[in-house]
């Protein structure tokens with residue numbers, strides 16, 4: 001008998017059966033204003049929020065933040081706002097992506113209770129650039145802001161979007177004597193730009 | 199130092215058996231006596247069955263379920279005829295109420311045991327107390343009373359259980375209840391754990407004493423004398439100034 | 455696993471010998487517990503959420519073989535390859551086979567307690583494959599040639615100065631440099647070069663979804679993400695118990711996990727992998743190693759609900775004061791003490807006793823495992839098998855005999871108190887008296903209460 005069958009047989013003998021699945025969970029309504037809560041949570045995990053009226057405001061915002069933006073290597077899913085500086089071939093070459101300064105990526109659902117932003121795996125030409133980039137900018141729509149993970153997962157399940165990443169702030173660690181250090185191995189900063197109306 | 203006492207208002211006449219934890223019987227007769235007097239002062243008729251021995255907890259906690267069963271049965275027999283059984287220990291109360299069932303004892307045969315503060319607070323309904331105790335007191339929550347009997351809301355969980363020990367002590371005149379930075383950390387007694395894990399047990403006990411000292415408590419009060427036996431052992435060995443008292447002794451207005 | 459491991463009490467005593475360090479360890483973990491309390495309090499329906507989590511797990515375990523088959527089908531349909539391993543031996547051979555087949559000589563491995571459980575690193579290294587642990591804490595303990603002492607905070611037993619010295623020796627940081635920022639930066643530079651060099655990434659799995667074949671991996675450093683997106687081969691290792699039925703169930707667990715473990719609202723990266731990335735391969739290795747046996751044990755089955763958040767360790771007053779290594783088991787703390795006897799009954803007989811049974815673990819556990827009760831039940835199993843000291847066994851029988859005979863109980867008490875009163879102190883407080891080593895015994899009164907003793 002294969003290991004698979006041996007294991008499944010043992011499990012069949014052991015599993016008690018019965019026990020209905022509980023109904024889907026309905027969370028308590030959050031007390032705070034969603035945007036306020038999102039911003040509070042994002043700051044708490046080392047990220048920053050910019051609320052923009054339109055995506056046109058993005059380029060000046062980033063230039064103010066990185067005055068040498070033009071000389072930097074940038075990947076952008078939103079070339080209308082900020083263009084990509086890398087040659088197409090770099091997208092599948094992780095060695096080239098290693099020196100990526102900035103990734104500007106469109107996100108989807110934003111979660112107020114924990115500042116997580118959903119980035120579908122298909123949003124980028126190579127998944128690693130989300131993590132190799134020194135800095136990450138996520139562009140999201142104001143109306144994608146949801147109270148809790150439950151609403152976010154319900155939407156993902158509905159459209160069958162099951163490959164992707166919830167990203168909450170920059171990479172971080174407390175592994176050295178519980179001292180929080182922002183910028184562990186992935187992006188050193190995470191700026192969420194929220195565009196449009198609620 | 200002797201606190202003022204006088205007869206408290208009698209609510210109703212409840213007949214209750216006093217279950218005396220074996221180590222209280224052997225080492226702290228004053229605690230059992232204080233518990234009896236407090237109950238009587240609050241209108242209870244107290245019976246102390248002479249045939250009682252031990253609830254069996256030390257054995258069950260060591261894994262000897264089979265050997266515990268006869269002891270548990272004896273305990274059930276002794277207290278079978280009482281509507282109320284009151285025990286000045288959260289730990290022994292939890293043993294009877296929460297663990298006898300695991301020994302496959304029939305629910306109907308398990309005596310209705312109440313922890314001392316719980317009984318006064320919930321059953322007798324004590325809301326005033328004519329006693330004075332002019333000291334700074336830190337409350338030590340015994341873990342089993344806290345988490346298995348919910349005598350208060352454990353600090354790591356969410357709910358609204360009333361702190362019954364605190365509620366009763368707050369009725370005492372001139373008492374000052376201090377706040378601890380770790381409100382309900384275990385003292386490290388744990389029955390035979392105190393011996394088999396001596397180093398950790400003493401480490402926990404020292405930290406617990408230090409926590410009360412940081413809050414400037416003069417007295418560490420608890421509903422569980424077993425925790426206090428352990429803490430007192432450390433306090434006396436290290437010649438510390440803080441003292442221990444069972445809640446019953448404070449409510450009785452005894453000198454401690 | 456065959457050598458007899460050290461018992462908990464002496465290992466704990468040694469940890470406590472360095473009082474200052476032990477106090478730091480206790481305070482650091484208490485701080486994490488404190489952050490957990492605040493994070494949990496920020497969710498108004500926290501206790502209801504825990505209840506939902508435990509019920510989902512209860513249901514999943516009750517139908518585990520069905521859900522595993524569903525998961526396998528879905529993962530295959532998404533393009534992943536699924537493998538099954540009965541035990542660590544088979545697991546190691548399987549993973550090595552996959553690496554060999556792909557010509558892998560260097561692996562970037564993120565945190566996975568399961569690979570620790572299977573002692574994968576030494577095995578692969580013996581086969582000439584370089585394994586780099588990429589989680590910073592795991593990297594520290596790897597460089598220091600030891601094991602993690604905590605499942606979420608692998609290097610919590612080391613302070614800054616110690617880590618500074620480890621980095622000085624291995625990464626060439628300046629002598630005396632113990633700045634967390636600078637040490638983290640040094641590790642970043644070192645590790646990022648290694649991802650490019652590695653031909654495979656090995657990760658653990660936090661959750662797996664039966665209906666979609668999705669794997670969820672949660673980290674803060676982005677190390678697992680780099681490991682599974684930079685190299686073209688991703689091997690995900692998971693215990694059989696990691697499943698949840700529906701994609702939406704993930705909401706319950708991602709809300710609980712980080713809040714319970716570190717007090718964060720969510721980990722920085724919560725990554726969902728359904729099938730391989732274009733041009734890459736995904737292999738999922740499922741491990742049993744005692745899990746099916748645990749599922750068969752009525753009183754202990756609940757332990758399979760564990761989501762490895764580490765909260766029970768942070769709150770455990772014994773863990774905080776004895777350090778994870780004192781448990782001598784891959785998973786330490788309360789959950790480790792209930793998992794250990796299932797796989798290594800003979801070597802772990804002191805673990806169920808390494809608890810005062812305070813019950814705080816049960817209260818914090820996000821999936822409501824009755825941890826302190828299970829510790830008690832394991833004590834019963836050990837006693838039943840005669841695996842407690844003879845003195846205790848004998849004592850229990852004597853106690854039963856005496857405690858069921860009130861007259862004898864009274865007499866015994868009298869004799870005990872009398873002997874305590876008349877025996878010289880030096881004899882009472884001899885080396886046989888563990889209580890009295892650093893504590894006084896109570897002062898015995900002449901008469902017990904039932905014997906008429908009054909204040």
Ligand code: SF4
Nearest residue numbers: 760761763764766819
């Ligand atoms: S037993 Fe519970 S508290 Fe402990 S690690 Fe597992 S899930 Fe977390």
